[in-house]
Amino acid sequence: MRSAADPTERRRRAMSAFAQAPAGFLEARWPSLADGRTIVPVRGPEVGLVMVRGRTGGGGAAFNLGEASATRASVRLANGPVGHAMILGRDLEKARHAAAFDALWQIDTCQAAVEREVVAEIERLIAAADGQRAEETAATKVDFFTMARGED
């Protein structure tokens, strides 16, 4: 288990957040954070498939459950690093911006702002949606009670 301070773990967490951003979220935040940097395509964005695997019995040997559509992109920021992204679904612009944010995250002077205003914000949105759904599910929890029986 990598610690949360580990750069690889932090990038992994950031990329996972970009991939799960709501539609339009990344595009909307790009202008204010990118400081005029242009996004140069390296590969894609292109649509393809990811084979999703399950485990026999839930925890045993892997098997192929079925595929899911996915979009991947790699971009370079002008004179800057290359960023990568893969997301579920077929949102080309989202994939392109996810790759761009991955690149922006790699620039030391931008990283803190990206983590604060994009990564943390997406995680907050996801947690809020998950929390609401969990509460709605919890309200359907069965509270068993024992009926009085006829014997002593």
Next chain:
Amino acid sequence: MYVAVKGGERAIANAHRLLDDRRRGDRQVPALTLEQLTQQLALAVDRVMAEGSLYDPELAAMAVRQSRGDLIEAIFLLRAYRTTLPRFAVSLPIETGRMRIERRISATYKDLPGGQLLGPTFDYTHRLIEPAMAADLPVEAPERRVAESSRSAPRVTDILGDEALIESDGAADGNDPADLTREPLAYPAARALRLQALARGDEGFLLGLGYSTQRGFGRTHPFVGEIRIGEVDVEVEIDGLDFTVVIGRVRVTECQMVSQFTGSKSEPPQFTRGYGLVFGQMERKAMAMSLVDRALRADEFDEERRAPAQDEEFVLAHADNVQATGFVEHLKLPHYVDFQAELQLLRTMRATAAGVGGDGEPPTGRKNSDDAEAAR
């Protein structure tokens, strides 16, 4: 002699134009939006994704709309679309133990950790059509209650596993499982391949087979150990990076079916298991899949294989509704020449039997009841 006949282009073009018109229906009525389908016909969309073996709610909704609600036609469309795309990656196996649970029930343990969470279920409804729903009346927001963490709801088979009264999941062997979309099915098939085929198999076919095992065609005495529905992370290694990333989530339904087993020379008596895992909210399908998975494991437990649900080739070769519909529906395409040949053969047989006409030789070669039936 083989005579090719052309024709019908205009009829076909006009038929497709007519199809477009009938699909759209009365132009005064607003067209269905994809959002309406993914939200309000979500379970139809889920079925198309599961049996189309492609998780993409919007595409599945497009297919349902294009097929006028013919779900097997929609599944066909999704399968065809899939063939046009490259495969980027294979995910790590999804972790159903870390699911964001939307429904979770057990028929074997009343007080299991995490509790019985009914979720959005048809169970306990009266199954009466509600005329009031014909009007778009306001719907109440769901009740909410403080939730325990999903982490506190372990899979029921992990709870029972401690006592070794129930068969374990088996080891994760790390091998790449066979993939029936890459190589044709061969028999006997490994369990991983069977699970892949069942996960995309026709719900109705598997339901019928599962039902047959309950009625005595096979040996299962099943209990639902657990059904859980919810979202799981899909995690993938990205090209050029040495770590994995969550690229999104899929909703799945998992069913752990627990069955009796009397033991064998090498195994003590214990509960065995059938497993069901399906894209989307697909409880009936996941249950049927787990029954059939267990029935197909007959050899592992030295059970006699006598029922259709235990016959691997019978089940796997006929579970795919796109294959099935292709072969059944091809019968409606022109067979004029074949049929003429059968007709001629039949006339010759009749003539020979009556002792007139023909060349006196009894017809040889093709003669079976299929031919006679086709000629009827």
